[in-house]
Amino acid sequence: MTWISNTITVFGGLLLAHACYSAQEHAALQSFRAAATSTLTSSTPVASSLPVDIAIETIVATLVIVLGLVLGTRPLRPIQWRVWAGKIEREGEEGFLGNNGEVEKDYMGNPFTYLESRPSFVDIRRQRKEFAEWIKNGGGDAGKK
Amino acid sequence: MAPSLLFNPAKLPPSEALQLAQQAPVVLQGSSSETVDQWATYENLLLACLRTGDDEAAAKCMDQLEARFGPDNERVMALRGLLSEAQAENNGELEAVLKQYDAILEGNSTNLPITKRRIALLRSMGRVSDAATALVQLLDFSPTDAEAWSELSDLYFTQGLYSQAIYALEEVLLLSPNAWNIHARLGEVQYMAATTSGSGGGSQQKYLAEALKRFARSIELCDDYLRGYYGLKLVTTRLLKEQAKQAKQTDDGEFTLPDPKTIERLDELATAKLSEIVRHSTLKDRGWRGYDEREVAAARELLSQNGIER
Numbered sequence: 001m002t003w004i005s006n007t008i009t010v011f012g013g014l015l016l017a018h019a020c021y022s023a024q025e026h027a028a029l030q031s032f033r034a035a036a037t038s039t040l041t042s043s044t045p046v047a048s049s050l051p052v053d054i055a056i057e058t059i060v061a062t063l064v065i066v067l068g069l070v071l072g073t074r075p076l077r078p079i080q081w082r083v084w085a086g087k088i089e090r091e092g093e094e095g096f097l098g099n100n101g102e103v104e105k106d107y108m109g110n111p112f113t114y115l116e117s118r119p120s121f122v123d124i125r126r127q128r129k130e131f132a133e134w135i136k137n138g139g140g141d142a143g144k145k
Numbered sequence: 146m147a148p149s150l151l152f153n154p155a156k157l158p159p160s161e162a163l164q165l166a167q168q169a170p171v172v173l174q175g176s177s178s179e180t181v182d183q184w185a186t187y188e189n190l191l192l193a194c195l196r197t198g199d200d201e202a203a204a205k206c207m208d209q210l211e212a213r214f215g216p217d218n219e220r221v222m223a224l225r226g227l228l229s230e231a232q233a234e235n236n237g238e239l240e241a242v243l244k245q246y247d248a249i250l251e252g253n254s255t256n257l258p259i260t261k262r263r264i265a266l267l268r269s270m271g272r273v274s275d276a277a278t279a280l281v282q283l284l285d286f287s288p289t290d291a292e293a294w295s296e297l298s299d300l301y302f303t304q305g306l307y308s309q310a311i312y313a314l315e316e317v318l319l320l321s322p323n324a325w326n327i328h329a330r331l332g333e334v335q336y337m338a339a340t341t342s343g344s345g346g347g348s349q350q351k352y353l354a355e356a357l358k359r360f361a362r363s364i365e366l367c368d369d370y371l372r373g374y375y376g377l378k379l380v381t382t383r384l385l386k387e388q389a390k391q392a393k394q395t396d397d398g399e400f401t402l403p404d405p406k407t408i409e410r411l412d413e414l415a416t417a418k419l420s421e422i423v424r425h426s427t428l429k430d431r432g433w434r435g436y437d438e439r440e441v442a443a444a445r446e447l448l449s450q451n452g453i454e455r
Binding site: 081082083085086087088089090091092093094095103108109110112113114115116117118119120121122123124125126127128130131132134135 | 149152153155156159162163192195196197198223227230231233258261262264265268269291292293295296299317321323324325326327330365366367368369370371431432433434435436
């Protein structure tokens, strides 16, 4: 889907560039004309305004760019608690990838897991014993790959 | 996916803890400029190294932390204690560590990290009743500590004191009412209390009714919560079975079971949801890969026990 939004944005950018170029050309033409007329007849220069089609093109180009950018954003984050929590449980880290494909910095999984793992009360001796047993049972080979 | 050093490694399986600990040389030689996550990384690396028995790297982490925050920082003191606990080889050395904790607490009895370490050490040494007393004292002067309430509940739970464990978990829920995993945990403890209480059908039914509510609440707080649906399925299956056995239990007004039709519908819902979750995670569908494989396997087993075709 990203290519659609990208093409739309690029197209809008081209339109905008075209509008700017037209406006610049128009202004150059106007000043040239004014200079030419002022040397021939010493009348006041005509007040010049931008043609309507250039103005319309600029507005349309801006809208098209906005459309392209909006289509290209990632889905918004859930704002309902149960949807957000469900997303954490169902998708894990994959549901919280940023635009660069890495897990977002502020992702922390279920914020209440500490109530069950209780890091301040960790029984380090038991953990060490369990780990040593895991190594003894050949678990170390799987982990070393 | 590789585990991150930004989170506490206590819950990780051994293989991932080993992966973390093997990052030690890289992290320890990292750039000298201080970053936001640096000290959390060091702390978690210290824990992972201690667990995997890499005492050398752990000591290096400890030195860095101490150099940055000073040896009088309460958290650093607790980590230092943890280090000496892990390296103690016999009971005598553990006693020495315990004496050290006591000495620290004599100087400053509000040092929470050390108080917690002392309780954990007591429990680890098998002095459970001492640990419980100390924990109750801690909760007396710091009653808003959800982690300590949770530890107390676990302590009682391992002793088989279900009603006390349930009370402590309810306190945790008062402090963090949105914790869906604690709702599920409370439901599990109540279900276990119901299965072991044996005699006295009244209290058993009461526990089951409460467990039903807890699991339902955990699902309300979290869509597609595997653990919640698993518990709900267990409780509804049991309730339906018991209703078939004993037609009518006298209602004494203290608790109300939902009527059989509601239970049946809940049962159907749990079955449908569980099989959906199991199907999607077995196929590794996009957006369904967050579940623990062991949990999914357990759910599959539960479904096949009930003879449900997937």
